[in-house]
Amino acid sequence: MKSIVFTGGGSAGHVTPNLALIARLKERGWTVDYIGSADGIEKSIIGETGIPFHAISSGKLRRYFDLKNFKDPFKVLKGVYDAYRIIRKLKPDAVFSKGGFVSVPVVVAAWMNRIPVLIHESDMTPGLANKLSIPFATKVCVTFPETIRHLAGGKAEWTGLPIRDEVLRGNALKGLAVCDFHRQKPILFVMGGSLGSRAINEALRGGLDRLLEKFQIAHICGKGNLDPAFDGKRGYRQFEYVTGGLPDLLAMADVVVSRSGSTSIFEFLSLRKPMLLVPLSRNASRGDQILNAESFRSQGYGEVLEEERMTAGTLAEAVFRLYDERDRYVERMKSHSNQDSIARIVGLIERSARR
Template identity: 65%
Template sequence: MKKIVFTGGGSAGHVTPNLALMARLKQLGWEMEYIGSKDGIEKGIVDHEGIRFHHIASGKLRRYFDLKNFKDPFRVIQGVGQAYRLLRRIKPHIVFSKGGFVSVPVILAAWLNRIPVIIHESDFTPGLANKISMPFATKICVTFPETLRHIKGGKAVCTGLPIRERILEGKALNGYTLCDFHRQKPVLFIMGGSLGAQAINNAVRGALDALLERYQIVHICGKGNVDKALEGRRGYKQFEYVQEELPDLMAMADIVVSRAGSTSIFEFLALQKPMLLIPLTRQASRGDQILNAESFQKIGYARVLYEEKLTPETLLSELAAAYENRELTKAQMAASRHSSGTDTIVDLIEKHRLGRI
């Protein structure tokens, strides 16, 4: 029996790409287990897929001063011991990591057990957890071609991001029915991330009358951010969040306004949806979304509107420019060699198991 252990957590972006690989590896006869944190988002996602889940201790790796920085290294050491014993018992052929704090003890434990490790880095520049883990990895997959220059030692390969097949199987007709939309006006899909984005919500609602003259709008606005005064407005459909309906809504969309998390933007790339990206600011993040967005703009997949310049007026003008150039954008997307990395990464996993790399 072929066995693989997955790890990664802390955010949905560190987990959901694993689902694409799990689905494909299951078809190829692999047995899978997952090591994550007890209270992390990964447990709920993996449990939903019916994969056996193990939790270990882990510590957050902070770039700033915090008293917990003195305690968390001991939690990491504890996690290494727990992961070491788990891997000795599971005996996987390979460990695959999507990053996040919980992955560090698992990768160290795999290295101690001489189990090959493949790491995947989603963002333009490696996160701190992956930076720590990379010396212990056998292979490092990256999403952006530009990321290769940040990784030394010849371990890196540009694969793109694994895309969940169900995202590609949405039915536009179901989306139209759910939203009570028609085909005579284009559909604008707005998504501010898993928790929503207040700045985007405010700009959209400030420009709503003008937007509705041109578009029908699906707005994923985040938990607690539905504006009850706008419920029932023709052509404007709000959701706190969506799960099962997401592929159908994305299939229906003609253009997208989104944050610039790598998982989301590569899913839009795979679907060939022109984008206006509004990345998180450097004050609210380590700046990875800005780099992601600028990379997509440089290649011709998106336009970028920085949050510092976001107003109802700039939203309208930048969105109009993105929509006007949509056919050229879709042609650029159709030529992409890295719209989905699922096949490439599965091939790497199979080759490592057979010792061909």
């Protein structure tokens, strides 16, 4: 029986694509373990699946000055030691990394144990964690075909992004029941990534009364961002975070407002949900969400609103335009080639695994 170790964490986008692959590999008889950080979102997500989870030390590698930069490299080294011992004990046939800083020690430890490593890069250009990991990898799977030109060495292969089957099987009636919504008014779904977005939350709530004249609104606002002042407001339902019920909320939505993390926007694309994307600014990120959003805008899948231009008024106007043009966006999404990314990546894993 073949075995594999998965890693990836820090945000839901570094975890949920792994779940799609894990389900397919388990169907094919593979045993699965997961390595992540003790305090990362990956622990809670994987904990709900029953997959064995192994925690290691993890430090963030920053591009900017921070006093923690003097301490975190030692956490990374400790993480390599932790991961090395775990992998040496498990003896997997392959390691698959979805990125995030917790993945770097795992990838290095797998290479030290001579275990084949496959990496998946979600964004147009590799993030720092994957840049550090790629030299130790056997294969690098990429979401955007344009990414291949950023990677030397012939390791890159365009696979697309694995989408969980359950995301595509949402039940709109269940979503309506959870939110106490009805079908006589369109539904706007708003989320700011797995950690929430203060900027989106404030702009949405600032224009809430105006938006509620047209829409019912389901809003995932992030941990600690619930606002009791809006509890019980008719047509508006706020959540800190949603796991199992997310497909049902997406199924009922007519249009979406979101950050432009790769995992989320490809799920919206698969579900043909017209989207208004508000990418993280370059001041708060390396600019990957801006590239993702512009790619989707240029392909006609939705619109982009820069965070610097977002106010209660500009957000509301952009949502109204998106809804008015929704049929055009859905038609463009129908032309998207939804290749079976899961099958392609599983095939690579099986061909690369240690014999």
